[in-house]
Amino acid sequence: MSAAEPPTRWRSVLPHLTEPLPPDHTPQAAAGGNGVQVNLPMELVRQSVQRKEFWDIPAEVVDAYRAFRPTPLWRARGFERAVGARVPVYVKYEGGNISGSHKLNTALAQAYYYARAGVKELVSGTGAGQWGTALAAACAMFGMKCTIFMVGTSLRRKPYRGTLMRTLGATVHASPSGLTEVARQADAGVNSLSLAIGEAVEYAARTDGAAFCIGSGETYSILHQSVIGLEAAGQLAALDAEFDAVVGCVGAGSNFGGIALPFFAAAAEAGTEPPLLVAAESSTTPKLTRGTYAYDRTDATGTGPMEAMYTIGSSYPIPDSHSAGLRFHGAAKVISAMRHRDEIAATAVGQVEALDAGRIFTRGEMVLPAPESGHALAAAARLAGAGAEGNSAKGNSEVLRAEKGVVVCVSGHGYLDLGAYQQLMDGELSDEAPDPGALRLAMGDLDRVERLAEVGAGAGHVR
Missing domain, CATH: 3.40.50.1100 (Rossmann fold)
Incomplete structure (x- = not known):
């Protein structure tokens, strides 16, 4: 990598962990067939579990990185x-x-992988709005629809975050929105990132051609941020x-x-x-x-x-x-x-x-x-x-x-x-x-x- 070029490989920390990560547990609702299923492109699954240290960044993503890296x-x-x-x-x-943030590093990568998997619309929740804006930009770049549920108190404080996402082509809902069952069942006055994400998960599950994606906590998103x-x-x-x-x-x-x-x-x-x-x-x-x-x-x-x-x-x-x-x-x-x-x-x-x-x-x-x-x-x-x-x-x-x-x-x-x-x-x-x-x-x-x-x-x- 030259000083004027972005990296062409991501680096994973998984090979250097002394113990394996604890496995995820499947809730009873999902195990019984009533849960919301979140389907990931296989490359994101591999990036989450394989103890492979270096991962080639797709050429299209490297080209997108060059605009700001x-x-x-x-x-x-x-x-x-x-x-x-x-x-x-x-x-x-x-x-x-x-x-306006680091979130674009993984948004571009995820939009690329989801588009290759045939997904037409990405749905997510956002707190301060950086992730929602990044995903809206990445979807615009890869020709996908984008729907964002943003924590309502944050959107009211920063309405121009919503404006920017809409300028990029996204549909933006304040959470709790009234559009989902999880929002209708939430306690009155609750404004949280967990709820916004929950609304996005539910909305994506019932929308043809849509998929939920997340920008921060998943192992593959941390890999992209390397x-x-x-x-x-x-x-x-x-x-x-x-x-x-x-x-x-x-x-x-x-x-x-x-x-x-x-x-x-x-x-x-x-x-x-x-x-x-x-x-x-x-x-x-x-x-x-x-x-x-x-x-x-x-x-x-x-x-x-x-x-x-x-x-x-x-x-x-x-x-x-x-x-x-x-x-x-x-x-x-x-x-x-x-x-x-x-x-x-x-x-x-x-x-x-x-x-x-x-x-x-x-x-x-x-x-x-x-x-x-x-x-x-x-x-x-x-x-x-x-x-x-x-x-x-x-x-x-x-x-x-x-x-x-x-x-x-x-x-x-x-x-x-x-x-x-x-x-x-x-x-x-x-x-x-x-x-x-x-x-x-x-x-x-x-x-x-x-x-x-x-x-x-x-x-x-x-x-």
């Missing part, structure tokens, strides 16, 4: 000065495409940059996985210690810092596969925030398994701190980050400064600190999030802490995963 990486000296950093902070910026870390590694080497920490924000995990896991794979291959890999999550949705490792559903229908994940419970009423892209109850199963083995670290950030970090970054670097990316920037500032407080997978608190340098992925721009920044500057922004009792209730009946090796071998799960 490689993405820039630079040393954020203005940000360093503003936060009093002791060590360099390097930024990998993914916001310079039509979707272009971020692969590019970053080459760019950092060209700068002779020293670093010992890599940071990304986490909703389900594709952005964090994209920037961090290629560094883990490279270290495993070389037999060296990987950098500290830090997942920055929203304090309103603290699955990696306060959740439990258990089997949980991925959407509000409850008919898709139950996956082993760090979760606060799919029934937990997540407090509202401007970082809708982080408001998902669970983390990807690959991220969760690595978290369980303490191969990655996690820290929680409130939206006030996140947006303030975004404001500081804007003034220092002349780039406006999305609120989600502000969480990663806040964590990077802590790591490069006095150190950040995090939690290990075993529940122990720890101080996370970089001694050489920090690499952080700014996963998207915030130009459609200016209302959040206005609230910050007007002093109207606050953080709503999760309710401990509600967390315990939502996680109480989940089947917990204790021993990965036994579960991976088919020994079942334990409470």
Whole structure:
């Protein structure tokens, strides 16, 4: 790969995991024939399960990547000065495409594979709108219809996200929409990414020629995002940059996985210690810092596969925030398994701190980050400064600190999030802490995963 060319292969972390991922469980409804079936193109299935390290990127997808990749990486000296950093902070910026985020990396790949499989329409749910916009753009590029269910509170705050998706040819519904049974059965006032995804799953299942697709938590989507870390590694080497920490924000995990896991794979291959890999999550949705490792559903229908994940419970009423892209109850199963083995670290950030970090970054670097990316920037500032407080997978608190340098992925721009920044500057922004009792209730009946090796071998799960 030259400095002016995007990668032509994705890199999987699966060959470097010391234990197999726990198998998915099929809910009773699906097992009895009444569940919603989500059919994947076989290549996406293979990318999810095979322990193959490098996967050729289809030529059509590489050509599409060339419109915006490689993405820039630079040393954020203005940000360093503003936060009093002791060590360099390097930024990998993914916001310079039509979707405004890293989501286009997997949207293009998925649209390509679904189109080859004969699918005519892709349907999905979106939180902050980056994924919906990316999928709308990818469908337009590959000649497919697109239907998006967007979390209603987020769409009302950011109506131009809907406008952009419609400009790209997509049909956009605010969730809960009233178009699906899962929405009609939802509690009044519920606005969640899980519900939006559930509506998309149900709608796709009853629509001829349509298929549901997802942009963040699945293993294949994290594989597609490896272009971020692969590019970053080459760019950092060209700068002779020293670093010992890599940071990304986490909703389900594709952005964090994209920037961090290629560094883990490279270290495993070389037999060296990987950098500290830090997942920055929203304090309103603290699955990696306060959740439990258990089997949980991925959407509000409850008919898709139950996956082993760090979760606060799919029934937990997540407090509202401007970082809708982080408001998902669970983390990807690959991220969760690595978290369980303490191969990655996690820290929680409130939206006030996140947006303030975004404001500081804007003034220092002349780039406006999305609120989600502000969480990663806040964590990077802590790591490069006095150190950040995090939690290990075993529940122990720890101080996370970089001694050489920090690499952080700014996963998207915030130009459609200016209302959040206005609230910050007007002093109207606050953080709503999760309710401990509600967390315990939502996680109480989940089947917990204790021993990965036994579960991976088919020994079942334990409470």
